[in-house]
């Protein structure tokens with residue numbers, strides 16, 4: 001089985017990059033399942049039902065989130081009926097679910113969304129302990145973990161902690177792809193960060209002038225998505241038969 005995991009899709013340019021590159025990537029790599037981190041997909045903040053439906057039409061099987069999960073409040077109204085998961089280590093009071101199991105032929109494939117706690121503002125339960133609980137609850141053939149976190153140490157620690165117990169741990173959130181796609185000693189595939197999909201010449205997807213001004217003045221700014229036209233597309237393709245993970249990084 002081949003799984004394509006696309007890193008944080010950011011706003012209008014992110015959707016453009018999906019529409020432009022996904023067909024040819026499907027053609028070349030023939031993924032059986034497609035997972036997308038969509039925490040920034042609606043103009044940088046959260047996800048709307050309209051965009052979720054567009055992703056389903058593209059053939060996306062599940063959408064993971066992160067610290068921007070509920071930036072669009074309407075998610076509360078449709079998350080339960082969707083294939084969208086929010087971090088599993090949010091408190092029980094938060095709507096939605098932290099993992100989803102989809103079927104591929106006779107196989108059960110679970111996707112888990114976890115969020116790191118280092119340099120992240122949200123009040124979160126321990127992601128390591130939450131991972132243990134989920135692995136007790138499920139009985140799947142393949143398990144993919146989106147570890148949405150800032151600190152590479154926390155991501156690598158999670159990969160070692162889950163090594164041999166899950167199929168893959170892939171990092172999201174920093175929006176910058178790392179060059180460390182590898183297989184851990186007990187067989188878990190890993191990358192610290194997949195990178196983002198959207199405008200190439202923004203700052204992590206946001207309008208560069210606004211961010212530079214923030215650094216220059218120290219004043220809070222209302223962040224807007226970058227509408228710069230050149231695109232980037234970052235994903236990983238994971239082959240569960242060969243047990244190989246390979247980064248796909250397109251920069252126009």
Ligand SMILES: [Fe+2]
Pocket residue numbers: 008039040066173174175
């Ligand atoms: Fe993000």
Ligand SMILES: [Fe+2]
Pocket residue numbers: 039066067068148172173174
């Ligand atoms: Fe994030």
